[in-house]
Amino acid sequence: MKIVKNKNNRGGVRLGAGRKTGSGLYGEETKVIRVPRSSLGNIKKYLNLSRMNNIDEISLAYKETTYNPLVLFEHKVPAGFPSPADDHVEKRLDLNEYLIKKSDATFFVKIKGDSMIDASINDGDIVIIDRSMQAKIGDIVLASIDGNFTIKTLSxxxxxxxLLPANEKYKPIEIDDNTQFELWGVVTGAVRKFK
Amino acid sequence: MKIVKNKNNRGGVRLGAGRKTGSGLYGEETKVIRVPRSSLGNIKKYLNLSRMNNIDEISLAYKETTYNPLVLFEHKVPAGFPSPADDHVEKRLDLNEYLIKKSDATFFVKIKGDSMIDASINDGDIVIIDRSMQAKIGDIVLASIDGNFTIKTLSxxxxxxxLLPANEKYKPIEIDDNTQFELWGVVTGAVRKFK
DNA sequence: CATTTGAATATTGTAACATTAATCAAATAT
DNA sequence: ATATTTGATTAATGTTACAATATTCAAATG
Structure with a gap:
């Protein structure tokens, strides 16, 4: 047997050596989960998405509508506008009820960017998406194109x-056989907070 | 030591016993993957949605664009926005909660006309008005001018x-001593229904 | 003939592990 | 002096292993 002595004698114990936390792919803690094989591709593709186009974030619809009775005046209010305190003229409105049909199939997406500005959908708005609804020509839809999410008008x-953006600055997106195209749902409404 | 004899003598080796393949949650093979923690909630939600919704195809009659839903990911969560990334608890967004601060002082007005179109408030929209809020210059407010109600930007x-309309077609409304002018509240949000 | 029961086996979430990657400072080279 | 090389060190990552659970079957029982 032959003992090979290292030519070099470098390195050694060093304080603070080693990889740093957050130096990984995601820059954050990871977890292990089990997923069905057919979803693997989509999930990995999603994880690889470098940019999100005009989607900021997403959340689910509240399950039980907290019926929060409020007053609605709907009309052109001529002279003698009724006071909101007058409860005999009031109509009650639950925003969840008004804007959401199927809460199980509904989720929200916060809009980033100005590509839908002509449809009065602005940066920071939250749009309401129904996944169970059949998309028709002319509907505003949430779709993914080659891994990028976007909200556009279906044509x-x-x-x-x-897919047509509602902003002249942007071009229509054509779908061909080489385009990965997935429809996520139909935009049924939008909300905006001023204050 | 005491030897306990089983009261029962059932069961035993049986051919073909045991759980059947495909009897699981997804009905197919699963795999384990590691994902960043912030994506966990959305991935789980995605897996849930795709399980309970067997949506098949986009309604365009033209073939092979199969509906193959993808995962949305969430990057930043502003204050007050529920995080779907929470491990088990699936938090949901309640539109009432999101848009209304003081429900006692809040009421709704349905918009007619296009005078606020530049503020992305369109005909048919419902705006949310807080009566208790102090109106500041720059706020969108509901006011009455000589008995007519209008929604304009306060300046x-x-x-x-x-009062400034958010549409170039209309002129600012000046208030003088002969004008009946009353502020009814501050517009804190707006909702729109597409479908 | 219906019900009860334990064996059998897939499923599923998580822990453990091995491999890879990143980082540091001492040792060496220039 | 300054730059480069190097191995120790430690986090990240993908995969396997494992324990707990869920499902199914048919023999035993009633």
Whole structure:
């Protein structure tokens, strides 16, 4: 047997050596989960998404509508506008009820960017999406194109789907056989907070 | 030591016994993957949604754009926005909660006309009004002018209040001593229904 | 013939492990 | 002096292992 002595004698114990926390792919803690094989591709693709286009974040609809009775005046209010304190003219409105049909199939997406500005959907708005609804031509939809999420108007061009941004600055997106195209749901409403 | 004999003598080796493949949650093979913690909630939600919704296809009659839902990911969570990333508890967004601060002082008005179109408030929208809030210059307010109600941006001109429409077609409304002017509240949000 | 029961086996969440990657400062080279 | 090389060190990551659970079957029982 031959004992090989190291040519080099470098390195050694060093204080504070080693990889730093947060130096990983995600820069944060990770967890192990088990997922169905058919979803693996989508999930990995999602994890690899570098940018999100005009989607900021997402959340689910509240399950039980907290019926929060409030007054609604709907009209052109001529002279003699009724006081909101007058309870005989009031209509009650639950925003959840008004804006959400199927809460199980509904979720929210916060909008980033100005690509839907002509449809009065602005940066910071939250749009309401129904996943169970059939998308028709002309509907505003949430879709993913080659891994990027976007909210656009669904249209048709030469027998293929096409996505139209509601802002002249942007071009329509054509879908061909080489385009990964997935429809996530139909935008049924939008809310905005001023204050 | 005491030897306990089983009262029962059932069961035993049986051919073909045991759980069947495909009897699991997803009905298919699963795999284990590691994902960043902030994505956990959305991935789980995605897995839930795709399980309970067997949506098949986009309604465009044209073939192979199969509905293959993808995961949305959430990056930043502003204050007050519930985080779907919470491990077990699936938090949901309550629109009433999100848009209304003081329900006692809040009421709704349905918008007619296009005078606020530049503020992305359109005909048919419902705006949310807080009566208890102190109106500041720049706020969108509900006011009555000589008995007519209107929604405009509050501004100031020569020490007097002035109401600005958010549409170039319309002129600012000046308030003088002969004008009946009353502030009814501050517009804190708006909702719109597409479908 | 219906019900009870324990064996059998897939499922599923999590822990453990091995491999890879990143980081540091001493040792060496220039 | 300054730059480069190097191995120790430690986090990150993908995979396997494992324990607990859920499901299914048919023999034993009533």
């Amino acid at each position: 048709k061009y030469k027998l293929r789907p096409r | 100031k001109y020569k020490l007097r209040p002035r």
